[in-house]
Amino acid sequence: MTAVAPDNVDPIGSAKAEPSLTPILNLVADGMGQVNAVIIDRMQSRIPLIPELAGHLIAGGGKRLRPMLTLACADLVGYAGDRHYKLAAAVEFIHTATLLHDDVVDGSGLRRGRKTANIIWGNSASVLVGDFLFSRSFELMVEAESLKVLHILSNASAVIAEGEVNQLTAQRKIDTSEEQYLDIIGAKTAALFAAACRISAVVADRSEEDEQALDIYGRNLGIAFQLIDDAIDYESDGATMGKDAGDDFRDGKVTLPVILAYARGSDEDKAFWKAAIAGHKISDDDLAHATGLLRQTGAIADTMARARHYGQQAIDALAMFDAGAAKAALTEAVEFAIARAY
Amino acid sequence: MTAVAPDNVDPIGSAKAEPSLTPILNLVADGMGQVNAVIIDRMQSRIPLIPELAGHLIAGGGKRLRPMLTLACADLVGYAGDRHYKLAAAVEFIHTATLLHDDVVDGSGLRRGRKTANIIWGNSASVLVGDFLFSRSFELMVEAESLKVLHILSNASAVIAEGEVNQLTAQRKIDTSEEQYLDIIGAKTAALFAAACRISAVVADRSEEDEQALDIYGRNLGIAFQLIDDAIDYESDGATMGKDAGDDFRDGKVTLPVILAYARGSDEDKAFWKAAIAGHKISDDDLAHATGLLRQTGAIADTMARARHYGQQAIDALAMFDAGAAKAALTEAVEFAIARAY
Numbered sequence: 179m180t181a182v183a184p185d186n187v188d189p190i191g192s193a194k195a196e197p198s199l200t201p202i203l204n205l206v207a208d209g210m211g212q213v214n215a216v217i218i219d220r221m222q223s224r225i226p227l228i229p230e231l232a233g234h235l236i237a238g239g240g241k242r243l244r245p246m247l248t249l250a251c252a253d254l255v256g257y258a259g260d261r262h263y264k265l266a267a268a269v270e271f272i273h274t275a276t277l278l279h280d281d282v283v284d285g286s287g288l289r290r291g292r293k294t295a296n297i298i299w300g301n302s303a304s305v306l307v308g309d310f311l312f313s314r315s316f317e318l319m320v321e322a323e324s325l326k327v328l329h330i331l332s333n334a335s336a337v338i339a340e341g342e343v344n345q346l347t348a349q350r351k352i353d354t355s356e357e358q359y360l361d362i363i364g365a366k367t368a369a370l371f372a373a374a375c376r377i378s379a380v381v382a383d384r385s386e387e388d389e390q391a392l393d394i395y396g397r398n399l400g401i402a403f404q405l406i407d408d409a410i411d412y413e414s415d416g417a418t419m420g421k422d423a424g425d426d427f428r429d430g431k432v433t434l435p436v437i438l439a440y441a442r443g444s445d446e447d448k449a450f451w452k453a454a455i456a457g458h459k460i461s462d463d464d465l466a467h468a469t470g471l472l473r474q475t476g477a478i479a480d481t482m483a484r485a486r487h488y489g490q491q492a493i494d495a496l497a498m499f500d501a502g503a504a505k506a507a508l509t510e511a512v513e514f515a516i517a518r519a520y
Numbered sequence: 521m522t523a524v525a526p527d528n529v530d531p532i533g534s535a536k537a538e539p540s541l542t543p544i545l546n547l548v549a550d551g552m553g554q555v556n557a558v559i560i561d562r563m564q565s566r567i568p569l570i571p572e573l574a575g576h577l578i579a580g581g582g583k584r585l586r587p588m589l590t591l592a593c594a595d596l597v598g599y600a601g602d603r604h605y606k607l608a609a610a611v612e613f614i615h616t617a618t619l620l621h622d623d624v625v626d627g628s629g630l631r632r633g634r635k636t637a638n639i640i641w642g643n644s645a646s647v648l649v650g651d652f653l654f655s656r657s658f659e660l661m662v663e664a665e666s667l668k669v670l671h672i673l674s675n676a677s678a679v680i681a682e683g684e685v686n687q688l689t690a691q692r693k694i695d696t697s698e699e700q701y702l703d704i705i706g707a708k709t710a711a712l713f714a715a716a717c718r719i720s721a722v723v724a725d726r727s728e729e730d731e732q733a734l735d736i737y738g739r740n741l742g743i744a745f746q747l748i749d750d751a752i753d754y755e756s757d758g759a760t761m762g763k764d765a766g767d768d769f770r771d772g773k774v775t776l777p778v779i780l781a782y783a784r785g786s787d788e789d790k791a792f793w794k795a796a797i798a799g800h801k802i803s804d805d806d807l808a809h810a811t812g813l814l815r816q817t818g819a820i821a822d823t824m825a826r827a828r829h830y831g832q833q834a835i836d837a838l839a840m841f842d843a844g845a846a847k848a849a850l851t852e853a854v855e856f857a858i859a860r861a862y
């Protein structure tokens with residue numbers, strides 16, 4: 179047997195440290211203090227259940243990646259004002275509202291390693307508090323006084339909802355194509371990443387070209403991020419991932435790893451996937467068998483390769499911007515996203 | 521026994537015809553053609569389930585009272601532009617999204633005499649299509665290019681969601697006070713009526729005083745409307761009301777008729793109401809007993825008297841506006857609302 183370095187120890191003399199979120203976290207640390215203050219302030223309500231439920235999710239260890247992207251992109255384009263704090267909070271509220279509704283739709287019981295709000299307070303409360311946060315996000319956008327930002331984020335919200343409905347329709351359909359799937363996650367996940375990045379160029383009054391570059395950066399990062407999530411769902415467990423391992427499998431969700439493994443599988447394998455996606459394979463043994471098939475067919479490795487492809491496009495979209503701390507941090511954030519769970 | 525004129529025949533020589541919605545329907549007929557075109561156009565999506573589900577509710581015989589109010593109030597303040605068509609459609613989309621989520625929260629099976637969307641397509645689809653319509657409503661508002669209208673409607677949306685959560689919290693609480701209940705319906709129902717009316721003065725660039733008068737008109741009409749709905753829930757059946765009779769009762773909803781009957785009841789009656797609101801009285805006999813108690817205590821009649829009180833305040837709020845077809849139609853719309861189900 180070959181000696182293998184333990185996972186958590188950097189091998190001596192390694193050429194480059196593992197990519198991390200540390201540079202972007204440092205870049206936006208002060209700004210995120212402002213954003214978090216807005217988030218805490220605006221999730222308040224005279225109805226105690228609202229901050230209680232919203233706070234459970236908002237305080238629940240999310241990385242707040244989307245508002246961080248808004249701030250880092252604002253730094254990249256040299257924005258010196260303070261309107262982006264409210265907008266970044268609005269983006270996080272849209273994301274939080276979406277998560278609350280998602281967990282109801284999926285019947286999820288665990289997120290970020292904690293019980294979901296729908297399990298604790300019920301589906302009704304989750305739906306309504308999601309609606310509240312969604313409304314609050316638009317109030318915040320109105321305060322930032324940019325119709326263009328309102329246009330971008332209201333459109334992104336509609337696209338997200340369309341993507342969710344599209345995914346619901348595709349649910350349990352084993353014949354979903356890779357193209358259809360990319361369309362779904364482009365709407366469901368990447369649209370908000372794209373909008374979160376783009377609006378920083380809008381408040382900074384930068385060119386349409388800059389707006390588009392940041393949109394492309396966010397969109398590709400979002401797709402890469404989602405594809406890695408899809409792979410991790412079969413490769414991790416609740417403790418490390420913060421949600422139930424195999425959730426996608428048990429929900430009959432057709433994600434890219436499944437699409438690839440199904441296309442590459444034997445007739446016997448295809449029959450297994452059909453039954454699984456139809457909801458007839460939900461035991462731990464079934465999940466283990468599925469994970470085995472995904473590895474044998476290279477579906478997991480190739481999903482990650484696809485993620486690296488989109489990640490590289492995100493990095494390339496930054497080419498037009500000046501070198502500096504913001505560009506380096508946004509680049510490393512992509513490298514981190516596509517290096518997860520290796 | 522005294523001879524009583526049959527319900528559906530006007531007694532000869534009656535001083536005044538029954539109030540009706542005909543004047544306001546005639547007033548806004550052309551404008552509603554424009555609004556309906558926007559509604560049909562903007563509920564479209566490349567995801568077929570969205571227009572299918574949304575169309576079920578939107579085409580399902582709703583009176584579109586809220587957009588009608590926007591148009592009628594725009595007429596009242598002499599607005600001559602066309603921005604109010606999109607705004608009226610946005611108001612209807614917010615209302616429709618709220619209904620879709622409401623039916624999920626309440627587990628309702630019948631609305632306007634038809635099966636609810638959540639029964640036909642499931643809760644998940646109803647939640648997500650509601651989110652889509654809500655996003656679309658903001659897109660429409662952005663197109664109308666008024667940050668002030670966006671402020672009013674995003675705030676109204678947040679207030680509605682707060683009211684829904686408040687009602688969820690109060691559900692099955694027999695000790696809800698009349699004041700608390702008015703607070704709930706003020707948020708849940710009246711806030712959107714108020715906003716629908718107010719925004720017409722905003723697009724017409726009228727004074728803050730005009731805005732406030734229309735807000736007060738809409739708010740009081742909304743409360744009157746909801747109180748009559750509460751009374752009708754115990755006085756009607758699915759065929760005439762278009763929703764299940766006794767729904768509120770079986771859902772353990774504490775509405776004003778129940779609050780009044782509980783306060784006025786004997787110890788035995790109070791025990792009945794407690795058990796009913798706790799969910800232990802759901803048979804047809806229980807509903808009949810409840811309706812009997814509501815009549816004996818005068819709770820139904822007094823709920824309707826309260827509705828007339830708020831309706832009168834709505835009418836009084838119009839005093840500052842010039843007489844004419846719009847004012848007459850808006851006045852009769854209130855009279856119609858409070859005369860329903862007599």
